[in-house]
Amino acid sequence: xxxxxxxxxxxxxxxxxxxxxxxxxxxxxxxxxxxxxxxxxxxxxxxxxxxxxxxxxxxxxxxxxxxxxxxxxxxxxxxxxxxxxxxxxxxxxxxxxxxxxxxxxxxxxxxxxxxxxxxxxxxxxxxxxxxxxxxxxxxxxxxxxxxxxxxxxxxxxxxxxxxxxxxxxxxxxxxxxxxxxxxxxxxxxxxxxxxxxxxxxxxxxxxxxxxxxxxxxxxxxxxxxxxxxxxxxxxxxx
Amino acid sequence: xxxxxxxxxxxxxxxxxxxxxxxxxxxxxxxx
Numbered sequence: 001x002x003x004x005x006x007x008x009x010x011x012x013x014x015x016x017x018x019x020x021x022x023x024x025x026x027x028x029x030x031x032x033x034x035x036x037x038x039x040x041x042x043x044x045x046x047x048x049x050x051x052x053x054x055x056x057x058x059x060x061x062x063x064x065x066x067x068x069x070x071x072x073x074x075x076x077x078x079x080x081x082x083x084x085x086x087x088x089x090x091x092x093x094x095x096x097x098x099x100x101x102x103x104x105x106x107x108x109x110x111x112x113x114x115x116x117x118x119x120x121x122x123x124x125x126x127x128x129x130x131x132x133x134x135x136x137x138x139x140x141x142x143x144x145x146x147x148x149x150x151x152x153x154x155x156x157x158x159x160x161x162x163x164x165x166x167x168x169x170x171x172x173x174x175x176x177x178x179x180x181x182x183x184x185x186x187x188x189x190x191x192x193x194x195x196x197x198x199x200x201x202x203x204x205x206x207x208x209x210x211x212x213x214x215x216x217x218x219x220x221x222x223x224x225x226x227x228x229x230x231x232x233x234x235x236x237x238x
Numbered sequence: 239x240x241x242x243x244x245x246x247x248x249x250x251x252x253x254x255x256x257x258x259x260x261x262x263x264x265x266x267x268x269x270x
Contacts, residue, residue, distance in 0.1 A: 015249055018246070018253065019252070019253045019256075022254060023253040023257035024257065025257065026253065026254045026260075027258070027261035027264065028257075028261070029257075029261070030257065030262060031261045034262070034265045035265070060268075061268035061269045064268075065264075065268055090243055092250055
């Protein structure tokens with residue numbers, strides 16, 4: 001994937017691309033939401049065209065809007081993800097799934113509790129509501145801890161305070177851009193204190209292994225082994 | 239979060255708002 005340097009005007013074109021594509025996705029989802037409500041208000045099904053006698057016509061313009069919003073929305077999601085990757089923009093793409101299923105699930109819930117033209121409950125729609133809400137909400141439970149973790153990591157690396165060991169969290173939906181993502185956001189990275197300890201670790205392990213070998217083969221006795229081990233652990237030579 | 243991250247968050251929230259407004263406008267224009 002070709003990445004664009006912001007200093008070369010990338011921030012402007014990145015902003016334009018991300019704004020337009022996300023606005024398009026948002027518009028498509030809004031049209032789908034409203035189109036679904038329009039069909040549910042006339043009983044939940046409708047038809048247009050074809051050689052058959054149609055019992056229930058669709059509201060004016062709704063079929064083309066629904067088809068257009070589904071396909072247009074899918075294409076625009078692709079454009080949005082591409083723009084975010086190209087300009088290294090933190091992406092909200094993973095929230096689109098919950099947004100879609102929770103918004104459509106809300107329609108099922110509302111119309112399931114108050115079906116048009118009849119009393120009681122529409123159980124078919126209520127079951128759909130439960131399925132849609134579960135599908136939309138379940139990913140959020142996994143996303144929220146990863147967002148909190150990434151924000152906490154960001155805060156602690158900025159304050160320079162003691163860092164807790166970095167956990168490899170699931171990819172966050174809101175990962176701030178790296179130092180290359182803008183002159184304003186570019187900060188010198190703190191050297192990772194864990195790195196020097198990690199670099200020393202193989203030496204320490206191999207020294208302890210050699211010592212253990214000498215001890216087991218009887219080259220050194222228990223007392224010498226313990227003393228040498230202590231020296232190695234404290235950073236001395238063998 | 240970094241300042242850059244706030245910029246993109248606000249921009250994208252504005253895009254979502256503009257999209258909802260545009261969607262309602264378009265839906266009403268076609269269906270009425």
